Amino acid sequence: MVKVEFLGPIQKDALELNISxxxxxxxxxxxxxxxxxxxxxxxxxxNDTLVASRxxxxxxxxxxxxxxxxxGG
Amino acid sequence: MLELxxxxxxxxxxxxxxxxxxxxxxxGAYIPFVGTIRDEDGIDGLSFDVYEPILASWFESWQxxxxxxxxxxxxxxxxxxxxxxxxSYIAAVxxxxxxxxxxxxxxxxxDFKASAPIWKYDLKNGExxxxxxxxxxxxxxxxxx
Numbered sequence: 001m002v003k004v005e006f007l008g009p010i011q012k013d014a015l016e017l018n019i020s021x022x023x024x025x026x027x028x029x030x031x032x033x034x035x036x037x038x039x040x041x042x043x044x045x046x047n048d049t050l051v052a053s054r055x056x057x058x059x060x061x062x063x064x065x066x067x068x069x070x071x072g073g
Numbered sequence: 074m075l076e077l078x079x080x081x082x083x084x085x086x087x088x089x090x091x092x093x094x095x096x097x098x099x100x101g102a103y104i105p106f107v108g109t110i111r112d113e114d115g116i117d118g119l120s121f122d123v124y125e126p127i128l129a130s131w132f133e134s135w136q137x138x139x140x141x142x143x144x145x146x147x148x149x150x151x152x153x154x155x156x157x158x159x160x161s162y163i164a165a166v167x168x169x170x171x172x173x174x175x176x177x178x179x180x181x182x183x184d185f186k187a188s189a190p191i192w193k194y195d196l197k198n199g200e201x202x203x204x205x206x207x208x209x210x211x212x213x214x215x216x217x218x
Contacts, residue, residue, distance in 0.1 A: 008122050008192030009203035026217040039218040043211035048126040054216045066217070067124065069208035072150060072191030073108045073162040073182075 004029075004064045010038050022046075022054040025064060042066040075132045076149040077123060081159035088163070091147050095167050100144075102171040104178050108162035110155055117196045118156035119204075124190040131189055135181055144168035144177055148185075154196060188212065 002019050006012040012035070019025050022044065029035050044051050045065045046058065058064070076087075084107055092103060110119050132148060139146045144166055151161040164182055168174040188211055193204040 007124050007190070009194070009205075022217065029217055036218075040215050041210045042217070043214040044216055045127060048130065050127070050211070050213060052213045052216070065124070065127075067127070067190055067211055067214075068192065069205070069210045069214075070187075070189060070191055071193040071204050071208040072121070072185055072189045073193075 001060060002058050002062045002064060004066070006038070006066050008068050008070075010035075010042070010066060010068055019058060021058055022051070022056045022064070025058075026054055038066065038068055042068045074145075074147045075129060076147075077125065077152055078149060079152050081155045082149050082151055082161065082163055084160045084163065087149050088165075091165055095145075098167065100167040100169060102168050102174040103165060104167075104171070104174040105163060105165035106178055106182055107160055109160050110157050112157045114195070115197060116157070118154055118159070119161060120154045120194040120196055120201050121151055121161060122192040122194075123150065123152050127190045135184070139166065139168075139177060142168065142173050142177065144173055146177070146181060150191065156196075 001016045004015040004017060004025065017028065029039055045067060046056060047063055088105055095103065136146055146164065146166050148164045155161040164178065166174040166178045187209045193207065194201045195204055
């Protein structure tokens with residue numbers, strides 16, 4: 001299973017999904033209407049490292065995080 | 074060095090602590106930036122969420138860049154609520170000469186604003202409202218859309 005977490009202001013509980021890459025995650029999350037805008041403006045990290053492409057393999061135990069727009073300081 | 078605190082930062086204590094840590098390190102320049110929450114738009118304060126694992130690796134990458142210039146960076150940030158006229162963010166660069174520190178603090182704070190995984194909320198009328206309009210999408214966002 002892959003754990004998917006939604007950080008900061010995205011009001012959504014974490015998911016546990018049986019997926020093997022980020023393309024499959026995209027297909028699942030795109031079905032959630034409330035996530036549409038967040039998917040467009042969020043960065044994606046796998047095991048706390050940002051990734052640049054959705055052609056990215058996932059394995060059992062991986063953690064994916066969605067990071068919406070930031071504003072520190 | 075990256076330090077996170079619940080609530081507002083104790084500015085005099087942190088600036089003095091950092092000064093003491095480096096006063097014998099032979100740095101010629103100590104340039105701090107202190108961010109203070111201003112009274113504007115009817116807010117009572119700001120509130121912050123911080124995602125520590127990625128913040129720590131982002132900070133380490135900047136510490137490496139600083140090291141390449143014989144400089145070091147220190148940074149402190151708040152978690153949770155910070156009220157008006159209090160500080161939520163301090164960054165400082167120590168370097169052998171002032172020019173490096175002046176330029177580095179500028180680059181560092183700009184990238185902090187654009188990349189550090191911290192989310193800001195306005196505290197207004199008892200609500201915590203995401204500061205969406207002032208936020209910046211991290212480079213490479215949108216790959217799942």
